[in-house]
Amino acid sequence: MEPESPSEPAVTTCYRHPKVESRVRCTRCDRYICPDCMREAAVGHQCVECVREGARSVRQARTAFGGRITTAPVVTYVLIALNVLVYLGELVSPEIVDRFSVLGAVLRGPDGGHYVWQDAYPSGFEPAGVVNGEWYRLLTGAFLHMPPTQGTFGILHIVMNMVALWNVGRVVEAQLGRSRYLALYLLSALGGSVLVLLLAPETSTVGASGAIFGVSAAYYVLARRLGADLRAVNQFMAGLLLWLVLSAAFTSWQGHLGGLLTGSAVALAFAYAPRGGRRALVQAAVCLALLALLLLLAVGKVSALKNGAA
Known part of the structure; x- marks a missing residue:
């Protein structure tokens, strides 16, 4: 065995x-x-x-205002690229400006021209602008600029706006993160267009200036919140307000002021929302409330224009 x-x-x-x-x-x-x-x-x-599971559970770093830290200002680059591409489109098809500019209420005559809004439509005339249901103009106009052949400002309009966006937008995007920065930009653009609609509905305006004034206002608010050098910050704001006054001779001061006020409100919400789990909720709620307010103001103005023309 x-x-x-x-x-x-x-x-x-x-x-x-x-x-x-x-x-x-x-x-x-x-x-x-x-x-x-x-x-x-x-x-x-x-x-x-x-x-892999451990990497997902690691808490991502955030900026002082709750946004994700980014290494490149992608949104600023994309916005500049969109504005430049649209401008090139204007050069090829100038009618784009007439079709997509911020315009509240005018009459389009039989010859295709625009005429002052009246209480009653003359024979052969039709309403044009936001009052005619063209609500997209409130945003599309913020991506258009004066063509080289229009006025003394010409191509300087887009050049100055894009330089300003490049200088200020990159800083604000890094402080807020991409989603908050994009919300700030679009709400500022809408705020500028709505103030144009309220105060000068018969004026056709173009330009990213309203959005850029909003971003610039945010730069001021965020810098003060972070305790930056107040002398430099105050000088920046003084220059911004001076340009608001001087630029009225070339472009729409209503759009600039509307963007400035809206951007300031959004920036204050981002900067002073309470820290903690509810911060993002408070910031989103303020943005939605501002969006609702702007839309209500626009709808109310359009309704008043239509009733006046009835």
Whole structure:
């Protein structure tokens, strides 16, 4: 009778590669892992799934105002690119300006020209602008600029706006994060258009100036909140207000002022919302409330214009 051989230890294999023998366990899930599945950890090795799960559970760094930290001002780049592309489109098809500019209420005559809004439509005339249901003008006009052949301002309009957006937008985007910055920009653009509609509905305006004034106002508010050098910040704001006055001779001061006021309101909400889990909710609520207010003002003005022309 042959003596019994000692029992051989069970062979253990990698949980991801069953054909590969392994005697090392993941320090997190305790499963066997082969050399291809090992990842260095603070103590021992972990499997690829535990490393991936750990990366998801790490809290992402945030800016002082709750936004995600970004390494490149992508939104600013995209906005500049959109404005430039639209401007090139204007050069090819000048009628784009007439079709998409901010325009509240005018009469379009049989010859295609625009005429002053009247209480009653003369024969052959039709309403044009936001009053005619062209609500998109409240945003599209913020991506248009004066063509080179229009007025003394010409191509300087888009050049100055894009330079300003490049200088200020990158700073504000880094402070707010991409989503908050985009909300600030679009609400400021809408705020400028709505004030044009309220105060000068018969004026056709174009330009990103309203949005840029809003971003500039945010730069001032955020800088003060962060405790930046007040002399430099105050000089910046004084220059901004001076340009608001001087630019009225070339473009729409209503659009600039509307963007400035709206951007200031959004920036105050972003800067002074209480810290903690509710901060993002408070910031979003203020943005939605401003959006609702602007839309109500626009609807009310259009309704008044229509009733006056009835």
